[in-house]
Amino acid sequence: MATSNFKNIRLVASDLDGTLLVHSDMTAQSGGAPSPRARTVIHKLADKGVRFVLASGRPPRTMDCAVEQVGLDNVLTICCNGGLVYDPFNKNIVKKYSIPNKDICSILDTIIKCLGPQVCLGAESGLHFVCDENYVKERNDFLDHHYIVRKPMEFLQTPEDTIEKLVIILPGMPAEKLNERLLELFSSDHWKQVVNITFSNPHSIEISAAGISKGSALEDLCQELGVKAEETIAFGDMPNDSDMLKFAGTGVAVENAHPSVKEIADRVTASNVDDGVAIVLEEVLEQLS
Incomplete structure (x- = not known):
């Protein structure tokens, strides 16, 4: 070389x-x-x-x-x-560089409807981590830090709250396959202006704001x-x-x-x-x- x-x-x-x-x-x-x-x-x-x-x-x-x-x-x-x-x-x-608050519930609702009630959802919100009960059950052995448990549609509590990264796990589905599924789910021109989807490990998908x-x-x-x-x-x-x-x-x-x-x-x-x-x-x- x-x-x-x-x-x-x-x-x-x-x-x-x-x-x-x-x-x-x-x-x-x-x-x-x-x-x-x-x-x-x-x-x-x-x-x-x-x-x-x-x-x-x-x-x-x-x-x-x-x-x-x-x-x-x-x-x-x-x-x-x-x-x-x-x-x-x-x-x-x-x-x-946060995901627009107006889009959070729509993103989460779309994911839940596609992947089903067993999907595990978490969110990096500033210096805090918020997740649903499914996430706690799935990743309990790895949650060695403070976290807040809320229903997905309640991840944002105030207008000042922000979410910089959503974390999605579907038990039994490798991240690479889940990534393909979510890329297809959010493939419309509308969603391409809202989210960026990627992964960095074999278990979970990470969603940030479009262009971020x-x-x-x-x-x-x-x-x-x-x-x-x-x-x-x-x-x-x-x-x-x-x-x-x-x-x-x-x-x-x-x-x-x-x-x-x-x-x-x-x-x-x-x-x-x-x-x-x-x-x-x-x-x-x-x-x-």
């Missing part, structure tokens, strides 16, 4: 789970940690003025641990697939920082990373990535457990030195 040109890189954006993080004996909440090799090269790049962005489908409450593991004091975080930009140091939301993704949030961040797309490099492994990889000057998929992500990536590196991110960042560092 020809050597990539990284001499102008000013910003690195990376997905966490399955990309930057190496699963080991870490807690379920953290989902792993960056390898010492990755952490070392990230800090060396930061010393040269390169900004680092953690971009995840995760909500803010599970980003703090990852930020601590990276160990930078100016890291930026994109949460909920671009629905939130979060300041992990002051513990506050910097920017929201890790890529759109990264683009906004870059504009605010005065960084051009060609001055960025992004890493990912799942379909919810695709827009981010397309936006970046260089989009890199890890070897363990979903086939659709490898297809759109500019480059495929080694897997997350084989330090794929660190391998490429070391090339960046060498060219910046």
Whole structure:
């Protein structure tokens, strides 16, 4: 493979789970940690003025641990697939890209009518997680954080409430198949102006506002920082990373990535457990030195 040109890189954006993080004996909440090799090269790049962005489908409450593991004091975080930009140091939301409140009940009603009463529904609402009883029963072993139980049509309680990401699980149906079903369900021109549908794990589907993704949030961040797309490099492994990889000057998929992500990536590196991110960042560092 020809050597990539990284001499102008000013910003690195990376997905966490399955990309930057190496699963080991870490807690379920953290989902792993960056390898010492990755952490070392990230800090060396930061010393040269390169900004680092953690971009995840995760909500803010599970980003703090990852930020601590990276160990930078100016890291930026994109949460909920671009629905939130979060300041992990002051513990506050910097920017929201919410699903319009007027559409929430219609979206949920459409899903329930199509998938049936057994569907499990959850919502990332600012710093809070709201879900129905089905969701609690299905994911009880993984709900190691505070959550609010409400009927789906009551997820929004006040005009000030917002939802940045809906989470849908249909017991017995893999996420890839459920994703196809929901894409078909929301395939009309109307719905394409309302929702963006993706997935980042084998179990659940994630819905955000139309046009909102890790890529759109990264683009906004870059504009605010005065960084051009060609001055960025992004890493990912799942379909919810695709827009981010397309936006970046260089989009890199890890070897363990979903086939659709490898297809759109500019480059495929080694897997997350084989330090794929660190391998490429070391090339960046060498060219910046």
